[in-house]
Amino acid sequence: MTTPLPRSLDPAVGEILPGYLLRLAHRLSVQPLELGHLCGLTTGPVFPARHLVRLNDNQAQRVADACRLHPAEAHALTLSGQAPGYTPLRIDYLGRHQSPVTMANDGWVLTAFSRYCPDCLSDTAHLPGGPVWQGSWRLPHTFLCERHNRLLAWQCPACRGPAFSNGYRSDGRWRPTQLIPAPAQRLHPARCRHRPGAGRVAACGQFLDQSSGPPLRPTPAMTHAHRRLAEAATAEAGHEVTSLGQRVSAQWFFNDVRATISALHGSWPLAQDAFAEFGSMDTVAAHVEALRRTHREHTGALGDGRVARTFGHPPADTLPAATLMALTVTILDDPSGHHTLAQFLSALPSTSTAHIRLRQHAPHCSPAMTEAIRGSVRLPRKAAGQPAFFPQPPTHRGRLDPRTIPAVLPEHWAAPLDGLDAPRRQLRRDAAIRLVQMATGRSRRSAALYLEIPLGSLQSSTVTIRAWQKHPGNAEAYQNALHRVAEIAIAEGNPRGASAR
Known part of the structure; x- marks a missing residue:
């Protein structure tokens, strides 16, 4: 049986495991890694990031016993517990069974780092253990703080690295992701944990709860998109949202979002010309340019491979991410948006990465998106999914128990x-x-x-x-x-x- 800690904390609203353990470790004056050992989450020098997305029942019970919580509270400290409608956190994503390790390394879950709001960190600094890191900041579609009407920050103002991250090597590649960056170091929760440089260098340690300059303000389109995406991510079973003029499940909606971003990336700069009135499109153009550089160019020591990710993923940088998400939601909000998508989809070379990804994703999108992909990318009918009548694809493998179906x-x-x-x-x-x-x-x-x-x-x-x-x-x-x-x-x-x- 796990021995309860001498003191604990009540989880804050919206808080997930990394931030909660960081506050508790600070309150107990122990290393986050040592706290992980006490909670049964690790036995060695590495703090596995898979706990970010899901805990099994035994792990949740051990965390609950150690931290004096109910097991349901421990489960709620995961991203899966707080974003039930967010498709990439599901076991049966895009027709594939994925493990927590797979999810923890997916570019659609920004587990390598966390965005943050300096004002929110400042506002919660008085809480026991220090300020709260919101769980939603870890998700790529969360790019602004509506309470303070500002885009989230993601870089440390001092070292310019991704602030809540384990850092990247001198060649531009990410260091292995951990649940809490630099877990062997005792740092105040508001300090930057990015480790710049090579070797066993210490974390930066800069305080992040103070803005280094005027905040970036979201456009009305960004705010609207943020609300639409947040609604879908927190949707419970049976909740519907709108995509391309149809009422669809949150699962289909997020798959439509992913397909749209692949189409925008692959056909760029067509979207820049079609939506010239959108602000900050130059930041998306810079992001796409970084994606198109050769492997050697964008993984070099002076490159930006650490934040560019791939064509199928949204940007890590908040401003182009906000712009791209706003553009995506604008297209999906339009009942005739499939006509706009058709222009982008038709421009994709058949050998492009976006074309290949769309072939894989089409069966898991909404009927309207699937039809747009089929008509423009000229997918085989078998790959396109709907409106084929038979067979029914295994879209819920791992989530739906067949033994419960009468x-x-x-x-x-x-x-x-x-x-x-x-x-x-x-x-x-x-x-x-x-x-x-x-x-x-x-x-x-x-x-x-x-x-x-x-x-x-x-x-x-x-x-x-x-x-x-x-x-x-x-x-x-x-x-x-x-x-x-x-x-x-x-x-x-x-x-x-x-x-x-």
Whole structure:
């Protein structure tokens, strides 16, 4: 059993594990790494970053026991606990099973560093243990502080490195990411933990709770985009947002965001010409130019490979990130935005990185985005996903437990299907089969047998629903509703009266 610490802290609103442990270590006057040992999060000299995104039940219990918390509070100190609607933090992202280690090294989760608001750090400096580092600052779509109406900072004003980071080597490559940068050093939570230079150099130590100059103010488009992205990231199961004129799940919306950014990067400077009224487009142009440099150029000691990332990732630098996200949301907010996207998509060379990524992402985007990709990039129909009727892709593998899916869906599970003008009994049977396919990747016949649905009933529902889906708009509406049913099933778990299989 883990021995409780002599003193602890209540987690602050929006705080996640790195900031919480940093405050607690400062209060107890111990190294963050030593605190990690006491909480059972590490046994060696490295503080694994995977704990940032998810804790298993045993880890959460040990953290709770040591820090005098409830296990639910420990789970809430992860990014997955605070951003349930953010797709890159899901186990079943883009049809692939990903581990916490994979997520902790994904460019769509800025685990290598954290942005920050100097004013927020100053405002919370009076709290026990020191100021609070907000968990949302770790996510690429969080680029401004609405409370103080400013874009977030990301560099230390003294060393000019990413402030809350383990730093990068002299050749421009990131040092291995850790849950808390420089974990063996005792530093006030407001101090820069970036380690400039080579070898076992000490962290910078500059205080970050004071601005070094006037803050950058967001444009109205940036503020609107930030709110739209934050709404989707914190969305619970069944919540819908708008993308390209359709109501879709938060999962589809964020996949649309990623596809749009790939299209903008790959076709640049078309967007710069089409949206000339957007401010700060020159910063995005500089970012894209850095991405297009050769490997040798952008990983050299004087290069900027440490912040450029890749074509599929948003910028690390806050201003181009804010501009690019605002442009992306502007396109997705437009019901005719697929026409704009078609111009960018059609300009992509078939061998480009963006083209290849879009081929992989298309089946996991909203129906409108998938159709835009198919029409412009000329993907094979199998790769394009919707509106293909069969098979149903395993989009929820690892999240949806097939043992909780009954052959007859409970009424409240099937509520999203009730608005569809389809034969009710066959549609619900078909939906149950598809849920098993979404959870397991089984064939349609195998999924029906798993649910103990007679093959005659399978054939009847297949013929009926296939014919119904051929009418314009039905396939897209059905997939949208089906994803909402899946989210309800995930949130509830085993339905009342359903037996586990």
